[in-house]
Amino acid sequence: MKKKLILGIESSCDDTAVAIIQQNRCVLSNVILRQKIHKEYGGVVPELASRFHEKNLFLAVDKAITSAKINRYQINAVSCSLGPGLMGSLLVGVSFAKSFSMGLKIPLITVNHVQAHILVHFIKKANINNYSPKFPFLCLMISGGHTQIIKVNDFFKMEILGSTLDDSVGEAFDKIARVLGFSYPGGPLLDHFSKNGCSNKFMFSKPYVNELDFSFSGFKSHVFQFLNNQSKKDSFFIKKNLSDLCASVQKTIAEILLEKMKKATIKTGIFRIALAGGVSANNEIRRCFILFAKKNKKWKIFIPKKKYSTDNGAMIAITGLLKYEKKIFDSINITPYSKLKKSF
Known part of the structure; x- marks a missing residue:
């Protein structure tokens, strides 16, 4: 029997991303077209x-179809960010x-964007360990729009334990980067320039927030001041x-x-512990978590390859495959939503 093929479409922000995944959880193609025009506007x-x-x-x-060396009629379902x-x-x-979906008479599968970032760990060899976490696990979801601690009980049973009260960590990076003179998106540039820096040169205050929630507005204000x-x-x-x-x-x-973790x-x-989201590509965050896990044998750390x-479309495709x-x-009447729910 031929392995099923799922097409994944990600369009929740400014990256147009499409991927095709096979039933064995191997990615056949993963295409990302970036919109560089936003750099002119600083966001x-x-x-x-x-x-x-x-x-x-x-x-x-x-x-994506050409790179996967298939034709569209071989695709068994289409999944997309909702x-x-x-x-x-x-x-x-x-x-x-x-x-x-209608044109090819195949199922439509819609996907929660945050959930997909987490489930990327179930793509074959998607993280630095090359194996997937067992349930339940905790996921630190960090991106330009989200900062959450999520308890993952199953593929489609997740609960937010903590969230940011103001800015996401990605927003904090980008806003500080802008003040330092970097263009949008500034987070990756800040990461790049940090490689030759001394991380103990300047001390910044850490906000105190109850329980498992985050706040970055006070930290950001302290840096600006x-x-x-x-x-x-x-x-x-x-400059110096x-x-x-x-x-x-x-x-x-x-x-x-x-x-917080x-x-x-x-x-x-x-x-x-799993990391997910665009900010999980940050080298210092990866280094910090890996180092702590090495010293504390109880911890099993899962970090996605960059x-x-x-x-990316692959995270939508793997979630689509798991739902398929x-x-x-x-x-066909389903409609998108802009806000994240407390549990999903």
Whole structure:
């Protein structure tokens, strides 16, 4: 019997991503078309994002099918992001998936974007360990739009234990990076410049937040105030200390995240920890968690390979495959949503 093939479409923000996965959980193609125009505006412009998805989606799907060395009639189901995300961008992807489903008379499967980031760990050899976590496990979901601690009981049974009260960690990185003089998206540039810096050069305050929630607005304000005060004394302060500032900011954020996860393991008694989301590609956060896990043998750490950290079609395809195997299909009348629910 031929292995089933699932097409995955991700269009929740500004990246147009399409992938095809086989029933053995091997990715046959994983195409990402990035929208560079947002760099001119210092952030994602929703209207432009949806317009470019319309332009890029046909190209991305065609490229994914060609790269997988199949034809469209071999595809058994189409999956797509339903939310959370930018409503206009989601509508483009969902509309395309509906048309694809109707045209080929195959099932439509819609996917929770956050859930898909977590389930990327079940793609064959998707994380640095090359094997998947056992249930239950804790996932630290960190991206430009989300910062949550999620208890994962099963593929489709997850509960948010803690969340950010204000900015996501990705927003904090990007806003601090902008003040340091980097263009959008600034987080990866801050990470790059930190490599040659001393992470102990500057000390920044860590916010105190009850339970397992996060807050980055106070930390961000402290960094802004520090940079403003130092720049008044020396207008070249940032330029002279750029690498050390980047390294110090990253270290503080990594420690904030790690300290919360330590609390989560104590509270739940679960020591299988997965990272997910675009910010999980950050080198200092990865290093910090890996180092702690090596010292604490109870911890089993799961970190996605970088190509599966940022938004990608493969995470939608694997979630679609897992739903396909359970015969969880959707109506053609389903509509996208922008907000994340407490449990999903």
